[in-house]
Amino acid sequence: MNTDQNKLPCSYFRDTKPLLLENGTTIDELTVAYESYGKLNQDKSNAIIICHALSGDQFLASKNPLTNKDGWWNRMVGSGKPIDTDKYFVICANVLGGCLGSTGPTSINPSTGEEYGLNFPVITISDMVNAQMRLIQYLEIDKLLSVIGGSMGGMQVLEWAASYPSSILSAIPIATSSRHTAQNIAFHELGRQAIMADPDWSGGNYIKVGTNPNKGLSIARMTAHVTYLSEASLTKKFGRRLQDKEEISFGFDADFQIESYLRHQGLTFVDRFDANSYLYITRAMDYFDLEKTHKKSLTEIFENTDIKFLIASFTGDWLYPPSENLMIVRALSAGGADVSFVNIESDKGHDAFLLEEPEFDDAMRGFINSISIEAKI
């Protein structure tokens, strides 16, 4: 990507109080780029944080200035929508380590005056949440009505609930896991290897050298993308249909629509994402293991919690399958938590949480309504 991340049209919170990271080092000048929708009410009780996924950003319900496309959760968040911005104040922050304005590997390292690159510290999901907590404190919000997120967003939700139980009323982790499995790590490792194998990655110094590992990042994105869709959805969407031709070409061009689609996904991703950010964020996800971080079992972490949970999974999701989500439900139930669980019948794969799934929308709307009634909003 070739965009100055500090010039994106959104809000910025800057904090010069060092942020202590899980690896023991600090971020001395923290920037959190964020978008907000709706209005914070007088007693600041209607705030909801939505945590984005690996390739997501803060532009969840507004036009993305890089792609000029609608926000990635436009369907879910807005006036009259399940997360109703007429009622709630919705915040979405670019994650720490990201490349859309929050401090990350493309930011200037205050101690050298140059981009961090690979000198950026390896961060964790808990570091991301701590950066968001700083933003919430800055906004003087004592208690969030809800913390919501899918995929990596769901990991942040779990971390929020584990680390700041008194700061949140409800939590909605969606299509996620309490720790990355070997298969999850494996797919991320493929992407990282593809990036680092690209000579234009230049040992991580591509900004300085003036190159960009487009090919590597593109392959990483293609790999991830295949894991976001189910076999059934790929078959329905593409099958063995050919792209702009009647017969196979007996060559290595994109004969099949699925090839052409994946190449397009890869090529467009490099315009909006930074390769080193991709390394850091996937690493944070791989390191995610709630029990290990908190040195307790899942049940113990959430024992007697007051937080109300809604957990949602999708039957066609093989990346963070229902079984992974159900594991969290069971642990919460065992600890006496107030937990609702919906397993949505869908053949859309992991991406289902971003797509048209009316049953899911209904569950979200119903749960958030009931929480807001309880909170007297």
Added chain:
Amino acid sequence: MNTDQNKLPCSYFRDTKPLLLENGTTIDELTVAYESYGKLNQDKSNAIIICHALSGDQFLASKNPLTNKDGWWNRMVGSGKPIDTDKYFVICANVLGGCLGSTGPTSINPSTGEEYGLNFPVITISDMVNAQMRLIQYLEIDKLLSVIGGSMGGMQVLEWAASYPSSILSAIPIATSSRHTAQNIAFHELGRQAIMADPDWSGGNYIKVGTNPNKGLSIARMTAHVTYLSEASLTKKFGRRLQDKEEISFGFDADFQIESYLRHQGLTFVDRFDANSYLYITRAMDYFDLEKTHKKSLTEIFENTDIKFLIASFTGDWLYPPSENLMIVRALSAGGADVSFVNIESDKGHDAFLLEEPEFDDAMRGFINSISIEAKI
């Protein structure tokens, strides 16, 4: 790989009669490198062809001269084993397009005197089978007792049964499909893109230029390898265990065992496989669509066939899942074919057919025995 493929210790069949390919061109000098085990009986009725998978080779039950490891199906083929070389004459040929002695992109193009490279014609599964048929004719075998193979080997088995029904008595396609799905194509496309993105691929001319796309081929292999294992087997084998360390390193080295394992798989593969062969063979698999090739439905292709089928699938195989195999079973049954089906309970993933699965061995032994009794061997 840096081995002269014509010097590998195995048998070679050379044919100067041009082989007409599905794309309309010809291979003017065909070499088929093969291994055989057991003895052909007097009436030549005990011959079995075993077709290898994408990364397989002819050394199925003998030491592989490149890796010095046991043959890839040593467990299944040998004296007293399910495919008993005391009774049967077992042939395994390196596929057309391969890199272990049979004609492929590393062979010399007789019309130029140089390696084919990307001038090698894009071949299909049916071309591979036609090359094997030449070998069978050369060995003067009129009827094969059985044609057996897993994965891409299974595709060749189906093609054998569709194209040469009078030349085979029985067929055992294992863990396979009658056409590559969009998801199958997608994973192959990732591998091809990784190879072609490697500058050392040199536009396919790496042999001439003196480079080798080790990084790209390595990533292609890693990608494929993840698809060969189930989530359950990865969890059992590796889980989140760390490699030679007590704590995560907060870096991009191989912290997890799964990362270290995949890197090793990638690195060792480049010593025994050629990158262009990988492109051509994956392409042949992607093009595989039995109904399209034969312009008939599966049921029509095999209507009233005399071939006896055993089809085997594995519950943990998500690459060629039971449903894909069952589709073949249903079509065969609808056409009145004699078909047995075993769906083996296994959490080992697609690779299960290569691994210790006693129930599978029993099914193989039983079926082949019954065929041999019928054939009076």
